[in-house]
Amino acid sequence: MPTDKKNPLYYVWEYNDVDRAFWQEHMADWLPMKIFDAHTHINDPRHRLVKPTQAMRQQYWVNEVFEPIGADDAKRCYSTVFPDREFSCLAFGMPSLDYDLQASNTSLQQATVQKGWYSLAVIRPQWSAQTVVDLLNKEHVIGVKVYYSLISEDTGSRDKHIEDSIYEFLPHHQLEVLNEYKSWVTLHVPKADRLGHPDNIREIREIHERYPNIKLVIAHLGRCYTLEHAQEALPQLSDMPGIYFDNSAVLNPQVHRYAMELLGPNRILYGTDNPIFYMRGRRQWHKRTYTNRTNYPFYFNTDRESPEIEAHYTLYMYEALRAIKSAAQDLNWSRDEIDLLFCGNAQKLIADCTHKI
Ligand SMILES: [Zn+2]
Numbered sequence: 001m002p003t004d005k006k007n008p009l010y011y012v013w014e015y016n017d018v019d020r021a022f023w024q025e026h027m028a029d030w031l032p033m034k035i036f037d038a039h040t041h042i043n044d045p046r047h048r049l050v051k052p053t054q055a056m057r058q059q060y061w062v063n064e065v066f067e068p069i070g071a072d073d074a075k076r077c078y079s080t081v082f083p084d085r086e087f088s089c090l091a092f093g094m095p096s097l098d099y100d101l102q103a104s105n106t107s108l109q110q111a112t113v114q115k116g117w118y119s120l121a122v123i124r125p126q127w128s129a130q131t132v133v134d135l136l137n138k139e140h141v142i143g144v145k146v147y148y149s150l151i152s153e154d155t156g157s158r159d160k161h162i163e164d165s166i167y168e169f170l171p172h173h174q175l176e177v178l179n180e181y182k183s184w185v186t187l188h189v190p191k192a193d194r195l196g197h198p199d200n201i202r203e204i205r206e207i208h209e210r211y212p213n214i215k216l217v218i219a220h221l222g223r224c225y226t227l228e229h230a231q232e233a234l235p236q237l238s239d240m241p242g243i244y245f246d247n248s249a250v251l252n253p254q255v256h257r258y259a260m261e262l263l264g265p266n267r268i269l270y271g272t273d274n275p276i277f278y279m280r281g282r283r284q285w286h287k288r289t290y291t292n293r294t295n296y297p298f299y300f301n302t303d304r305e306s307p308e309i310e311a312h313y314t315l316y317m318y319e320a321l322r323a324i325k326s327a328a329q330d331l332n333w334s335r336d337e338i339d340l341l342f343c344g345n346a347q348k349l350i351a352d353c354t355h356k357i
Pocket of ligand 1: 039041273
């Protein structure tokens with residue numbers, strides 16, 4: 001038996017022999033040499049204003065696993081999980097009012113210039129058009145990340161605004177300047193019903209028609225983590241080739257396969273949603289719900305698998321890569337098509353954004 005070498009990754013996670021073996025067996029010869037992560041959260045931990053209480057952490061599984069990661073640590077982690085790859089990314093801070101958003105945007109922007117990465121500014125709907133313009137004029141800032149929990153604070157729940165209209169957190173005065181600047185907008189859709197909710201579909205189609213220069217990227221395949229959600233939502237936007245999707249946080253092989261077949265190789269951008277997806281374990285699906293399995297004794301982790309199974313867990317982000325690989329193989333995607341998903345599509349959109357005005 002080889003000695004189990006463990007590298008600290010981030011927070012409670014590490015990179016171990018299971019991960020090394022996974023990389024060698026499944027990824028080393030398959031994954032393109034150039035990787036672009038179009039959805040990663042990087043936020044200097046110094047800019048967290050509110051330390052989460054135990055009660056806040058226990059409210060929702062993401063709160064318990066999400067610790068901010070600075071740019072240098074993020075870079076170290078990426079070189080660990082993508083050995084021998086040329087890596088770049090589009091990063092944004094934590095979309096949360098518990099952080100100093102302006103300070104987070106500024107320090108991330110400086111880090112991305114230094115590392116040759118790009119960033120989206122995290123913005124609140126109350127911010128003026130001029131404030132957004134000032135952010136967009138900074139080097140390597142190519143657009144914005146918006147989120148419904150930035151409408152107003154509610155420490156009791158992150159979902160106070162989940163049923164709101166997209167325009168409540170991405171208002172017209174901001175859409176106008178984003179259109180003028182040909183900006184990238186990463187949109188995490190609202191509604192408990194996810195992307196398929198008729199209001200989401202109507203508003204997204206409307207935004208795309210009224211503000212055609214915006215590079216609209218729907219995060220997490222529209223939060224379609226199960227095949228049922230994907231099947232009811234994605235066909236409703238399949239006729240609009242100018243709307244893009246990132247596949248971050250999606251682990252489900254059936255969803256990847258369905259989206260890749262339906263949308264083709266030009267509209268999906270690889271994303272991780274790190275640092276959350278350094279989590280070790282696997283996800284299981286049942287109709288429209290899912291269960292996260294992990295080996296760390298989190299509060300939410302009440303239904304553990306056997307130690308033998310847990311010993312074989314790899315990183316969630318590797319499980320996502322496994323799912324993308326199996327879908328690409330099933331669909332007989334060419335090397336060029338695989339390269340588009342992992343890098344080319346994002347690079348093309350960025351080249352378009354960086355013309356600015
Ligand atoms: Zn995210």
